[in-house]
Amino acid sequence: MAGLFIDVEVDDSIREDAELARRLEEACPVDIYADAGGRVEIVEANLDECVLCELCLGAAPAGTVRVRKLYDGTELKGGASA
Ligand code: SF4
Numbered sequence: 729m730a731g732l733f734i735d736v737e738v739d740d741s742i743r744e745d746a747e748l749a750r751r752l753e754e755a756c757p758v759d760i761y762a763d764a765g766g767r768v769e770i771v772e773a774n775l776d777e778c779v780l781c782e783l784c785l786g787a788a789p790a791g792t793v794r795v796r797k798l799y800d801g802t803e804l805k806g807g808a809s810a
Contacts, residue, residue, distance in 0.1 A: 731775030733799050736760055736784075739792040743768050748788055755787040780804060 742748045746766035753763040758777035761784065762769040784793050785806040795804040 730798060734775045734778040735796040735798055736770050736775060737794045738768050742788060742792045751787045752784055755783040
């Protein structure tokens with residue numbers, strides 16, 4: 729399920745990555761990511777709080793995290809470092 733304005737997708741390849749779960753939880757200022765015992769979990773209740781800061785994209789390998797702006801059909805994706 730998505731937020732009204734924002735949806736966040738993480739690739740299956742990183743869902744079970746404990747290090748990335750920790751990093752994403754730390755990176756997001758509005759707690760959209762939770763480290764669920766070493767698993768990346770999306771906190772759906774917080775999705776629409778996204779401030780498009782791209783910190784999550786920088787915390788994960790390129791292309792593994794996508795922030796979709798449902799209101800204009802575009803998305804942020806990237807990931808400068810692994
Ligand atoms: S862009 Fe920023 S606020 Fe939005 S999910 Fe990523 S880290 Fe969180």
